[in-house]
Amino acid sequence: MSCRATVIVPTSIDRGPLLQYSVGSVLRQTLADLEVFIVCDGAEEGTREASRALAKQDSRVHVFDYPKGTRRGETYRHEILTNHADGEIVCYLCDRDLMLPHHVEQMHRALTRHDFANCGYLDVKEDGRVVPELKLDSGNPAQRARLVRNGRMGVMLSTMAHRLDFYRQLPFGWRTTPDDWFTDHYMQHQMLSQPKCRGIGVATPSIVYFKRGHHPGWPTQQRADELRVWSARINDPQALAEKLDAALGEVLLDRLALQERLKRGLLIGGHPPAVALRRWLRSRLRR
Secondary structure (H helix, E strand, O other), X not given: OOEEEEEEEXXXXXXXXXXXXXXXXXXXXXXXXXXXXXXEEOOOHHHHHHHHHHHHHOOOEEEEEEOOOOXXXXXXXXXXXXXXXXXXXXXXXXXXXXXXXXXXXXXXXXXXXXXXXXXXXEEEOOOOOEEEEOOOOOOOHHHHHHHHHXXXXXXXXXXXXXXXXXXXXXXXXXXXXXOOOXXXXXXXXXXXXXXXXXXXXXXXXXXXXXXXXXXXXXXXXXXXXXXXXXXXXXXXXHHHHHHHHHHHHHHXXXXXXXXXXXXXXXXXXXXXXXXXXXXXXXXXXXO
């Protein structure tokens, strides 16, 4: 039976304690007509048990249990999207990240007239600061051309989405990634290299992103403690609004600091370029 969105949640090793929060954020989306595929890539028994428990609690959750793949289980994702997915669009979520409630709805809206979309996100730093980010506007021709030309400049897995019908027309789809590429960037490069791919960047943040070192990074329990706090924030509109306000303040301060650095860098003899030029011309004319 078709639905409006498929959400792929790859997981592995001992990440079971994270799934109640990451998958839980998917199940609380404002767009509820979706299916969630937890893709276990060589996961330990505790992670498989946590996945099965979520499937028992909500019929929208389905578990695919595979042995460890060569990289991050890319060929498993391809098999699922080719043979099992029924969503109009496909979203992704790393097991260590969270979706804000409007994420799937926002991406579905963006993909009504586009094939690939990426969104802004809230980058939660290890010291607790929250910085809104948008790494790429995939609808900007210059940015897209630079990505296609140089590669290895993509966005994080949790912030990308695409139409399922577009995916099924790709030359390869998800496939084992070369060692010198990130798996998500390799997939995005393939998509955005298609001449007919219509891309769009969505500036509104809808993912909460927790980068804690390269995989596996922080211990799972430490990650779970952080996700528990943030899950509570997401479910409390007032607490979330306070964090968003603080994040906006960080952006404004960073912007002001950047402007000051640029001004200092452009000063000539302590003056802006236009003033310095006029002073120089006057000095030449007096000679």
